[in-house]
Amino acid sequence: MRKQFDEINVVARESVVNFNRGFALAHNANISSMKAMEVCQELKNMSSKIYQDLHIARESLIDVQGSIDDFKTTMRQAGEEICEQVRQEAARNNQEAFEDKRRLIHEKIHEKQRQGIFEQGERIRAQATVDAEEVKWQRVKEMLEDPYLIAKMLGALTGFVFGCYLIKYGVPLVIDYFSHPRVISETSEDRWFWQDEITPETELKDLFFTPNVQERLFDLVLRIDSARSFNENLPNVLLYGPPGTGKTAFVKALAHESNFDYALTSGSEFAKITDLSSLNDELRKLIEWANDYSDDSKGLIVFIDEAESLFANRKLATTSTLTQNFINTFLALVQDSGQKNIMFIFATNHPFKLDDAVLDRLGVSIEVELPGVQERALILAAYLQKFANDNKDSVVSIQPEVMNRLFHYAEMMEGFSPRTIKFIAEEMIVVTRRQKNVDLTDAIVTDIIRKTQGIQQKVQEWKKERDAWVTAQLIGVGA
Secondary structure: OHHHHHHHHHHHHHHHHHHHHHHHHHHHHHHHHHHHHHHHHHHHHHHHHHHHHHHHHHHHHHHHHHHHHHHHHHHHHHHHHHHHHHHHHHHHHHHHHHHHHHHHHHHHHHHHHHHHHHHHHHHHHHHHHHHHHHHHHHHHHHHHOOHHHHHHHHHHHHHHHHHHHHHHHHHHHHHHHHHOOOOOOEEOOOOOOOOOOOOOOOOHHHOOOOHHHHHHHHHHHHHHHHHHHOOOOEEOEEEEOOOOOOHHHHHHHHHHHHOOEEEEEEHHHHHOOOOHHHHHHHHHHHHHHHHHHHHHOOOEEEEEEOHHHHOEOOOOOOOOHHHHHHHHHHHHHOOOOEEOOEEEEEEEOOHHHEOHHHHHOOOEEEEOOOOOHHHHHHHHHHHHHHHHOOOOOOOOEEOHHHHHOHHHHHHHOOOOOHHHHHHHHHHHHHHHHOOOOOEEOHHHHHHHHHHHHHHHHHHHHHHHHHHHHHHHHHHHHHO
């Protein structure tokens, strides 16, 4: 009996719990339904408001449509009025044009009638003109069919044109030739009248020097630009270093870059003159010519190569009297270290041999060193490309292995000057063209560099022997 009571009690408790849960759910559902009713009421209010707005919009649309219909009616009436006015105006214009045309026709008829009496005379004169033209063209035809007469006319025309060019260009060339100092070997004006302005084989930007030399040369270009801009004196310059390092090429490129003319001379040109009086006269002629030339032109660079043979130190016992007098004349003619329109550039392989007074006339000294490894590689690559394509009928193909080993070749060419590198680059292309397969290979490049190394060694040995011989001769003279 107790057991049944406990079971009933448990069932009763579960029923109470379930009842409480159901009551809670019913309470929550009641709250939710009340909220839903509130939302529905709000939606109903919003719907009413939207309906009222739509009703108002519909009435506005009806008013707008009525306004548009009224506007269309007004525009149609206005268009009809304008078209009617245009038609009336066109009718009046057509009538006036018709009257004008008819009047013009009547005037032409009357004019034709008035001129009728002159028609016969006009026909006679016209026929006479036609006959004269036929006679003239018949004469021209006969002249064109006469080859002898045509040859004479062409000869006369050619002679006239050539005479004009000769007077304009030839006479100045002849005058310049006779006034040209004979020690000058080349100038930037050495060209015929039909040639364009001479440009250097290599421009300044394409020359390869060591970074130190490149910086000094660039500073010189800036110095010249500044002097030209502010009317300052141009510096006289000394370029010294081993032969073949590009001193002459730099001077030509510098003149082209600075818009100067240039004149080249050297110690060997003066050495052809053995008489002291003639030598001094030629020097005076050179200086005077340079001054006159620079006054009439854009500026002049006088480049004197092998300067050590002309301006050797006068303190040395080996310096001849001829050289000493020559230096004295030069110093008397060139007083300052710079001028406004003329610049002297001296080049020498032995700067220590120059006279001290000559060095005092030089404002800038630049040592042009032999190229480094990187510069040698660039120079070799540039000349190989140039020579490989200069013959269009036999273009040489440079193999990739060659371009990949440029720095290796540059290391092999230690001590080579740009002039020597140019020579061996040309030799490489020449040897390649002789092959059946025009491909420049590593074997050809290496072989030519090694042969040149052997020649360079021989040259160095000869120089040592020569220096030893000269020293022995000087000792003998001193004794």
